[in-house]
Amino acid sequence: MDFEIPRIPLAEMCDAALDWATEHFSGVTRAISAVIGTGIEATTDFLVDLPPWLVILAFGLLVWRLTTARIALFTMLGFAFLWNLELWRATLQSLVLVLVSTLFALMIGIPIGIAAALSRRFWRVVGPGLDMMQTMPSFVYLIPAIPFFGLGAVSACFATIVFAMPPTIRLTALGIMQTPPELVEAADSFGSSRWQKLFKLQLPLAIPTIMAGINQTIMLALSMVVIAAMIGAGGLGGEVWKAIQRLEAGQGFQAGIAIVVLAVILDRITQHIARRMRTDRGAG
Amino acid sequence: MTEKRPRIRVRGLTKIFGDDAGKALPLLQGGLGREAIFKQTGAVVGLHDVSFDIAEGEILVVMGLSGSGKSTCLRCINRLVEPTAGSVLLDDTDLTKLSESELMAVRRTRFGMVFQQFALFPHRTILRNVEYGLEVQGVAPTLRRERAMAALETVGLKGWEAHLPSQLSGGMQQRAGLARALALEPDVLLMDEAFSALDPLIRRDMQQELVALQKRLKKTIVFVSHDLDEAIALGGRIVLMKDGAVVQQGYASDFLANPADDYVRRFVEHIDVLGVVTAGAAMRAPACVVPWHVPAAEALVRLEQSGDPAATVVCQDGLFQGTVDAGVLRGAGATEIRLLASDRDACVSDTATLNDAVSRLAAGRGEIAVIGAGRELRGVISNTDLVAALARRRGEPMH
Numbered sequence: 261m262d263f264e265i266p267r268i269p270l271a272e273m274c275d276a277a278l279d280w281a282t283e284h285f286s287g288v289t290r291a292i293s294a295v296i297g298t299g300i301e302a303t304t305d306f307l308v309d310l311p312p313w314l315v316i317l318a319f320g321l322l323v324w325r326l327t328t329a330r331i332a333l334f335t336m337l338g339f340a341f342l343w344n345l346e347l348w349r350a351t352l353q354s355l356v357l358v359l360v361s362t363l364f365a366l367m368i369g370i371p372i373g374i375a376a377a378l379s380r381r382f383w384r385v386v387g388p389g390l391d392m393m394q395t396m397p398s399f400v401y402l403i404p405a406i407p408f409f410g411l412g413a414v415s416a417c418f419a420t421i422v423f424a425m426p427p428t429i430r431l432t433a434l435g436i437m438q439t440p441p442e443l444v445e446a447a448d449s450f451g452s453s454r455w456q457k458l459f460k461l462q463l464p465l466a467i468p469t470i471m472a473g474i475n476q477t478i479m480l481a482l483s484m485v486v487i488a489a490m491i492g493a494g495g496l497g498g499e500v501w502k503a504i505q506r507l508e509a510g511q512g513f514q515a516g517i518a519i520v521v522l523a524v525i526l527d528r529i530t531q532h533i534a535r536r537m538r539t540d541r542g543a544g
Numbered sequence: 545m546t547e548k549r550p551r552i553r554v555r556g557l558t559k560i561f562g563d564d565a566g567k568a569l570p571l572l573q574g575g576l577g578r579e580a581i582f583k584q585t586g587a588v589v590g591l592h593d594v595s596f597d598i599a600e601g602e603i604l605v606v607m608g609l610s611g612s613g614k615s616t617c618l619r620c621i622n623r624l625v626e627p628t629a630g631s632v633l634l635d636d637t638d639l640t641k642l643s644e645s646e647l648m649a650v651r652r653t654r655f656g657m658v659f660q661q662f663a664l665f666p667h668r669t670i671l672r673n674v675e676y677g678l679e680v681q682g683v684a685p686t687l688r689r690e691r692a693m694a695a696l697e698t699v700g701l702k703g704w705e706a707h708l709p710s711q712l713s714g715g716m717q718q719r720a721g722l723a724r725a726l727a728l729e730p731d732v733l734l735m736d737e738a739f740s741a742l743d744p745l746i747r748r749d750m751q752q753e754l755v756a757l758q759k760r761l762k763k764t765i766v767f768v769s770h771d772l773d774e775a776i777a778l779g780g781r782i783v784l785m786k787d788g789a790v791v792q793q794g795y796a797s798d799f800l801a802n803p804a805d806d807y808v809r810r811f812v813e814h815i816d817v818l819g820v821v822t823a824g825a826a827m828r829a830p831a832c833v834v835p836w837h838v839p840a841a842e843a844l845v846r847l848e849q850s851g852d853p854a855a856t857v858v859c860q861d862g863l864f865q866g867t868v869d870a871g872v873l874r875g876a877g878a879t880e881i882r883l884l885a886s887d888r889d890a891c892v893s894d895t896a897t898l899n900d901a902v903s904r905l906a907a908g909r910g911e912i913a914v915i916g917a918g919r920e921l922r923g924v925i926s927n928t929d930l931v932a933a934l935a936r937r938r939g940e941p942m943h
Contacts, residue, residue, distance in 0.1 A: 445624055446663035450677040450728070451651030460679070464667045 282407045293409040300360055300413045307352045312343045315352075327532040334528065338521045347496065347518045354495035354522065357413060357488075358481045361420035365477050369425040370470065373432025374458070383433060390426040398423050398484055402491050416488030424480035431473025435466025471534035478526050486519055496522065550597035551764045552621065552732065557594040557630035559616055559788075562587035565628050573629075578787060590616045592788045593630070598732075601762040603755075603780030607769055613788035614768045618736055621766065622655045623647055634732070652681045656725025660737035662717045664709035670696070670720050671705035677728040688727075695727035696720075698757070715746040722754075726761075735767045739774065751777040772796070772811065776820055784808060796820045817934055823901045824894030826933040827914040827923030836860035840868075840876035840884060847873065852911065852926070864891055864921045869909045891915045894922050898933065901925055 307315055316339045324332035342351045376383040401422050405415035439462045447457045489497030496519045503512030560568045560581075568587035571580075578589045591613045598604045608614040619625035621632050623639060632639045634654060642650060656677070664673050674695055678688035696702055699719040709717055718738060725733055739747045751774060758765060769775055775782050776796045783793040792804040796812070797820050803809040832850035834843045836859065847870055859865060866885035876884055891913040892901045904912045911926040 440663075442659060442661055442663045443665060446657070446659060446665075447676075448624055449622060449651060449655065449657035449734075450680050451648040451653075452680050453648065456680055460676070461665060465665075 278404050278407070286408055289408040290410065293414040296360075296417065297409075297412060297414045300356055300417070303360075304353050304356045307356070308349050312339075312348050316340055316343070323529055327529055327536075331528050331532055335525050338525045341521060342518050345514060345518060347499065347515065350494065350496045350499050350515070351518065351522060353413075353493075354482070354485050354497065354519075357416060357420065357485045357493060357495060358478065358526070361417050361424060361481045361485070362474070362478050364417070365421045365425040365428055365481065366474065368421070369428035369473075369477070370432050373429040373470075373473075374436060374463075376429065376433040377436035377462075378454070378458070386429065386433075390430055393422060394426045398487055399490070402488065406491060411492040413493055415491050416485060416493030419488055419491075420481050420484040423484045424477045427476035427480065428470070428473040431476070432466065432470050435469030435473075436462045438469070439465050468534060468538040471530070471537055475527065475530040475534055478530055479523065482519070482523050482526060549600055551600040551602075551635065552598040552766070553631075553633040554597070554617075554621070555595050555631045555633070557591055557617065557620055557632065558628050559590040559613075559620055559625060560587050560628045561590050569628055589788050590625075591620065591627070594785070594788075594790050595630075596783050596790065596793055598764055598766060600764055601758075603758060603765040603767055603778050605767045605769055605775040605778055605780055605782045606785060607772065607775050607782050608785035609770055612785040614770075614785050615736055616788075617785065618734055618766060618768045621732075622651055622657065622734060652677065653728065654731050655734055656728050656730035656732070657734040658718070658721045658725050658736065658738040660740055662709070662714075662721045662741070664717055664720055664724070666709055668708075669705065670701065670707050670709065670712070673709065673720055674705075674723045674727050676724060681728075691729070692723070692727050695723040698726060699723045699753075714742050715750065718742060718750065731764060733763050733765045735765060737768055737770065740770065747774070748777070755779060772815055776816070784811065797822060797825055801825065818898040818902060821898050821933060822894060823892045823896050823898060823914045823925060824922065826898055826901070826929060827894070827925050828929055830913070830921065830924040833859050833921065834881060836865060836882045837880050839878045840873045840881055841878060843868070843881050844870060844873040852924075859921055862921060863919045864888075864913045864915045866890070867909060867911070867913070891919075892925075893917070898930065901930065905930060 316336050319339060320332045320336040323335045339351070342348060372386065376386045398419070401419035402415065405418045409415040409418055436458070443461060443465070444457065447461050452460065485493060485495060486497035486500065489495060489501040492498075496515050499515035500512055500519070503509070503515060558569070558572065560572065562568070562585070564585040564587045568581050568585045568589070571584065572589060572592060576584075578592075581587060581589055594613075594617055596604070606614045606617055616625055620627045620630075621639070623632075623642075627640055630640070634650070637650070639647070639650065664670075665676065668676070671689070671692055674692040675688050678691060683691070693702075693705065696705055699722050701716060701719050701723060704712065704716065704720075709720065712720065718741075721738070739750045742750060754765075755778060765780075767775075767778060767780075769778075781793065781795055782799065784791045784799070786807055792799060792808050796815065799808055799812045800815065800817065800820055803812060831852045832847050834846055838846075860882075865882070866888045867890045868881055868884050872884050873881070890904060890907075890909070890911075892904055892915070894914050894916055901912065905925070905927055911924055913921055914923045914925060916922050
């Protein structure tokens with residue numbers, strides 16, 4: 261009765277898959293990394309080189325246009341506070357990373373969400389995949405990112421995209437699938453093609469739901485960008501990381517509070533836009 | 545009603561819901577009942593062998609209680625629900641045989657559909673809603689705007705085009721729904737309980753307006769309803785459904801006069817008889833017809849012999865001229881009755897409902913004539929006849 265059940269070599273299998281992928285694709289990914297990395301760096305440097313008060317004012321005006329004066333004022337005060345804490349550069353680094361990651365997450369996530377809504381079979385494949393992406397501890401994504409994209413901002417960006425994309429996919433699919441059936445039937449009765457139905461009815465009605473997904477994606481992106489400091493992404497997360505290594509509780513809390521402020525600003529802005537879209541349409 | 549070419553012919557339409565529809569179909573065709581099929585295969589029979597014609601320019605009301613299959617039947621016509629068996633012919637095209645893209649083309653140009661819960665697109669203004677079908681067809685923006693505005697004017701919604709559906713009352717939303725269907729200038733309007741969600745008063749207005757609109761536009765309309773009064777108000781033929789099958793089809797008055805079974809009898813029990821039964825159906829042969837030139841004294845004798853209650857009908861060449869009653873005739877001696885005859889209006893058309901007869905009877909002498917289109921005498925209705933017609937409806941035998 262001495263059965264030896266061999267351990268399933270899961271780790272080895274993952275390694276083998278990763279090695280294979282690295283061997284075949286790392287050339288491409290390194291090239292992508294170089295382009296995106298340069299882009300992120302250039303954008304950050306450009307913003308850092310501008311006088312902070314000008315950047316704050318510009319943000320304020322932009323937010324005012326998109327939302328309300330109150331939220332714009334809050335945004336400007338928040339950024340001024342971060343400037344005052346001498347975390348200006350780190351804030352901008354984090355912000356650019358969040359925005360770039362979110363942009364990619366949306367560019368990939370929304371089409372996947374649409375496809376998942378239109379094809380039940382695809383949804384059955386995507387659904388568990390999303391669950392896995394979200395349950396996997398976020399640090400794990402950092403490890404394979406390095407061989408593909410090298411240390412730094414692009415790896416952080418990659419891990420962030422993987423981690424932050426699921427809500428966008430999920431809520432895009434959900435928003436489309438939740439189109440009231442009687443409206444779909446009406447569109448059908450007028451002889452709409454599948455694409456006409458999608459672009460004239462389902463997507464416009466799903467926009468408030470998709471916006472809610474975007475809001476979640478941005479918040480997840482921010483949390484991941486902080487963690488990504490471990491692989492050299494810098495930013496506010498980098499400040500926290502430094503504080504941990506030097507056991508400087510004060511510095512750590514200061515950077516932590518800065519992250520909270522940035523999170524609240526981003527949340528208020530996207531929440532407001534989502535809510536306005538919902539009421540504009542007079543429909544849930 | 546004159547016979548017109550059928551625009552739509554529905555033949556043997558059958559719909560079975562469920563994964564085992566293929567297995568259930570031969571069972572159904574073999575004569576097995578709905579319940580037995582459900583027990584055996586889990587499939588639900590939605591429609592079973594439904595056939596009817598819809599003439600061009602006709603309003604056909606498909607009626608039944610909820611679950612009778614009437615909405616399924618309507619949706620099988622434009623294949624929003626895919627029929628399991630049977631055919632739907634629009635003019636000479638069998639819609640059940642069309643490919644996906646051909647079906648789309650037919651839906652775009654030939655059918656306009658109106659829904660119970662309006663189903664307006666909440667993110668589009670009323671104008672953009674009405675434009676929708678034309679937009680899908682690919683009609684140029686200026687032209688489709690023009691046609692949408694015309695449709696909005698037809699339903700009396702001019703001035704509301706920039707509003708969102710949620711800003712309109714239910715009745716107005718359904719007008720927009722109707723305009724959306726009309727804007728396509730379709731041959732056939734499919735209306736699924738179109739007025740059921742509206743308040744009773746607004747519902748009645750909409751019914752009347754639809755009838756008026758129909759007279760003008762001459763669309764072929766299939767109207768699904770659970771409301772017998774609505775079916776009567778729309779005035780067309782009725783297909784009465786129960787458990788997915790047709791129980792009886794014809795005019796409301798046919799349902800009253802010759803109910804196919806107890807179900808139909810119960811269905812029409814609370815019908816407004818006066819609004820359905822025509823004078824032609826309730827009349828009897830006149831007992832006392834007196835020509836124009838007869839002297840009053842002779843007319844009086846004839847009237848008394850006939851036993852007719854109050855009036856006598858005066859006739860020339862078979863055309864109705866008026867009535868006189870015994871009181872007038874008495875003491876008039878040798879005067880020709882044409883000089884005494886009055887009440888040229890104491891008559892109703894044989895196609896008019898008893899509602900019209902009632903008011904004439906109330907104003908007259910207890911009896912009115914029933915006339916054809918050229919005023920030719922067809923029969924008479926007296927107060928007693930009217931009461932008898934009502935009594936017959938209560939289920940008490942006449943004789």
